[in-house]
Amino acid sequence: AQKVTQAQTEISVVEKEDVTLDCVYETRDTTYYLFWYKQPPSGELVFLIRRNSFDEQNEISGRYSWNFQKSTSSFNFTITASQVVDSAVYFCALSEYSGTYKYIFGTGTRLKVLA
Amino acid sequence: EAQVTQNPRYLITVTGKKLTVTCSQNMNHEYMSWYRQDPGLGLRQIYYSMNVEVTDKGDVPEGYKVSRKEKRNFPLILESPSPNQTSLYFCASSLSVASGRFVDTQYFGPGTRLTVL
DSSP, X not given: OOEEEOXXXXXXXXXXXXXXXXXXXXXXXXXXXXXXXXXXXXXXXXXXXXXXXXXXXXXXXXXXXXXXXXGGTEEEEEESSOOXXXXXXXXXXXXXXXXXXXXXXXXXXXXXXXX | OOOEEEEOSEEEEOTTOOEEEEEEESSOOSEEEEEEEETTTEEEEXXXXXXXXEEXXXXXXXXXXXXXXXXXXXXXEESSXXXXXXXXXXXXXXXXXXXXXXXXXXXXXXXXXXXXX
């Protein structure tokens, strides 16, 4: 069955520190999509990245990078030189076809970046 | 502007009083869904719709109804709300089911905070 685990409930870092948010998933399928979303204190949900299971290349976008490893079923998110504006709840999500078109989110990690 | 809208944004009601939360998207998206967000539980999918007149249950459908009579609208109906349905609700839409098998990136509405007394 689909499952997404974000074991880190809350992380606090000091500004300019690097921080990694963990995401571990379970799936029966060999083909699937993984996503990260950001929910800032204002409450909206903002799409960050989508990764296809066939593409294991790591991706970098400015201070953000994502490490996808099928061998460990992980899709971790690193913020380099964190800033106060990075403070938010971050969700990892999984989309697979298992007879249904469900879209499963993890429980989220709250990141607090302190000035 | 491409967007998903929800109304109302805030709602306080009493147990048993039927209510509807509307959701509309202007992106011609096929896939729409509803989620509830509760502390410590993340986002849980209530219902989803693949297209007009095609809906299916998510992980927490009890106590909710949906309909998809038009492509752009996907209302969430609580026939007899109870206090355990107090939550933050999000509607989302996705352009398509990628390659006919997966739900692609979803775009979310601003959320509806519901309190049932």
